[in-house]
Amino acid sequence: MLIRLKVNDEWRTADAGPGASLLHVLREQLGLLGTKNGCEQGECGSCSVWLDGELVCSCLVLAAQAHEREVRTVEALAGPDGLHPVQEAYLEAGAVQCGYCTPGLVVATADLLARNPSPSEAEVREALSGNLCRCTGYVKILGAVHLAAQRLRGRTA
Amino acid sequence: MDILLPRTLDEALGLKSKHPEAIAFAGGTDLMVELNLGRRLPRMALDIYRLPELRQWYIQDGTLFLGAGMTYSRIIRELPEFTALAQASRSVGSPQIRNRGTIGGNLGTASPAGDALPVLAACDAEVVLARDGDRTRTLPWHRFLVGPKKTAIEPDELILGARWHVTRGPGSFSKVGRRNAMVIAIASLCLVLDEDRHAVRVALGSVGPTVLRAPEAEAFAADALAGAGAWGDPAAHVPPQVLEAFGERVAAAARPIDDIRGTAAYRRHACAVLARRALRWALEDRLPGPGGGGPASRGARC
Ligand SMILES: Cc1cc2nc3c(=O)[nH]c(=O)nc-3n(C[C@H](O)[C@H](O)[C@H](O)COP(=O)(O)OP(=O)(O)OC[C@H]3O[C@@H](n4cnc5c(N)ncnc54)[C@H](O)[C@@H]3O)c2cc1C
Ligand code: FES
Ligand code: FES
Numbered sequence: 001m002l003i004r005l006k007v008n009d010e011w012r013t014a015d016a017g018p019g020a021s022l023l024h025v026l027r028e029q030l031g032l033l034g035t036k037n038g039c040e041q042g043e044c045g046s047c048s049v050w051l052d053g054e055l056v057c058s059c060l061v062l063a064a065q066a067h068e069r070e071v072r073t074v075e076a077l078a079g080p081d082g083l084h085p086v087q088e089a090y091l092e093a094g095a096v097q098c099g100y101c102t103p104g105l106v107v108a109t110a111d112l113l114a115r116n117p118s119p120s121e122a123e124v125r126e127a128l129s130g131n132l133c134r135c136t137g138y139v140k141i142l143g144a145v146h147l148a149a150q151r152l153r154g155r156t157a
Numbered sequence: 158m159d160i161l162l163p164r165t166l167d168e169a170l171g172l173k174s175k176h177p178e179a180i181a182f183a184g185g186t187d188l189m190v191e192l193n194l195g196r197r198l199p200r201m202a203l204d205i206y207r208l209p210e211l212r213q214w215y216i217q218d219g220t221l222f223l224g225a226g227m228t229y230s231r232i233i234r235e236l237p238e239f240t241a242l243a244q245a246s247r248s249v250g251s252p253q254i255r256n257r258g259t260i261g262g263n264l265g266t267a268s269p270a271g272d273a274l275p276v277l278a279a280c281d282a283e284v285v286l287a288r289d290g291d292r293t294r295t296l297p298w299h300r301f302l303v304g305p306k307k308t309a310i311e312p313d314e315l316i317l318g319a320r321w322h323v324t325r326g327p328g329s330f331s332k333v334g335r336r337n338a339m340v341i342a343i344a345s346l347c348l349v350l351d352e353d354r355h356a357v358r359v360a361l362g363s364v365g366p367t368v369l370r371a372p373e374a375e376a377f378a379a380d381a382l383a384g385a386g387a388w389g390d391p392a393a394h395v396p397p398q399v400l401e402a403f404g405e406r407v408a409a410a411a412r413p414i415d416d417i418r419g420t421a422a423y424r425r426h427a428c429a430v431l432a433r434r435a436l437r438w439a440l441e442d443r444l445p446g447p448g449g450g451g452p453a454s455r456g457a458r459c
Contacts, residue, residue, distance in 0.1 A: 021189060043339065060254075065182060
């Protein structure tokens with residue numbers, strides 16, 4: 001089935017196979033490899049994207065349901081001036097090891113901070129509860145989120 | 158696999174009656190797991206996620222209508238005064254799952270562990286079903302949820318939503334799982350006090366083939382509260398033995414099995430603990446002042 005979707009501000013067309021997920025279309029058809037495939041079960045969050053502005057697991061969205069919809073992926077975060085502050089914070093805090101979970105976590109973090117610029121520790125943990133990391137033990141990730149929050153607040157202040 | 162993308166409920170119902178084999182896709186958080194595992198590949202899918210008629214909720218003549226397409230995230234944002242419902246919604250999966258998962262999907266999957274289901278049961282909800290030609294029917298929750306993963310829906314029907322008579326009084330949802338987030342319940346419980354009818358209603362999840370009520374325990378608690386004078390006076394003392402005996406009666410109503418997540422004995426024990434705590438919270442919530450939940454939670458609704 002041919003679907004048309006706006007990905008990172010650009011209208012694209014893709015041929016979604018029967019039962020294909022949005023994740024599959026993003027990676028295999030549109031070549032957007034930033035969004036990772038970790039489990040295809042909604043458990044790991046490495047495939048997180050925004051669909052019509054909402055954070056979702058792209059592995060759980062039937063691609064056809066994204067027809068005529070707007071998708072934003074991790075690729076949309078870095079701008080002409082370089083990395084997004086959340087991405088920078090992950091690097092600086094040492095929150096990236098193998099990096100497999102990183103795109104999903106960065107997207108989930110950016111989603112949280114857009115809604116809540118000063119999250120508490122508990123709010124951060126809840127917001128990231130759908131993202132698994134096998135490497136970092138999460139301490140550095142939590143540090144990165146707080147660092148990113150500080151930076152982003154500084155920018156708008 | 159053919160995919161149908163109707164824009165209105167009427168269109169969707171027309172398609173469903175022409176193609177009863179088409180599987181309704183709401184958030185897809187249950188269905189896609191099966192698809193990705195290769196467990197099923199429906200021949201036809203019907204996207205109902207954005208149908209405006211399913212995405213609404215309203216209160217009319219004292220009855221809440223909750224559209225099948227209401228996501229957990231929207232319930233948390235838009236219906237916080239329905240405390241138990243909002244708590245159950247918050248305990249579903251992760252933000253990503255809550256942004257997509259719907260009430261209609263929880264009902265459609267009919268897992269005994271579906272977190273919204275004990276709340277619907279404790280609220281005495283009816284499930285509203287629609288079929289082509291402006292025809293709707295309603296079934297009380299226990300006639301809709303007929304077994305593990307089994308519902309009374311007909312192939313040409315869609316779930317329009319759930320509705321119940323709004324009552325006043327504190328309530329809560331709680332669940333036991335192996336960690337704080339992203340877990341399927343080992344046992345779950347919803348308790349609500351109906352201040353106007355002087356009734357206690359309690360429903361259990363994950364401890365039977367489908368959601369269960371505990372009528373004997375409910376009657377016991379209502380009588381005990383009456384005996385203590387607690388219905389009229391929130392500050393009246395309810396003896397701890399009442400909570401204890403209530404917990405035991407709720408546990409006796411469970412019909413748990415052993416499985417990978419927990420033993421039947423553990424589940425039964427968990428029911429007693431959850432029930433005792435939920436009744437204590439409800440009594441505390443009725444107290445005025447900083448110790449209790451105060452006016453906000455006393456205004457809670459089911
Ligand atoms: C990682 C993960 C964690 C989860 N955690 C929880 C949890 O903690 N608690 C919990 O309760 N659930 C959990 N779930 C299960 C799931 O998210 C919920 O059951 C959710 O409510 C399903 O809603 P949906 O809209 O995504 O359903 P879908 O997958 O779209 O549909 C589910 C079923 O319902 C049918 N259906 C849906 N809407 C209608 C309708 N309007 N009319 C007729 N049929 C309909 C579909 O045909 C299908 O059979 C989890 C799932 C995942 C993947
Ligand atoms: S790949 Fe989607 S949640 Fe793991
Ligand atoms: S850095 Fe390896 S999984 Fe997170």
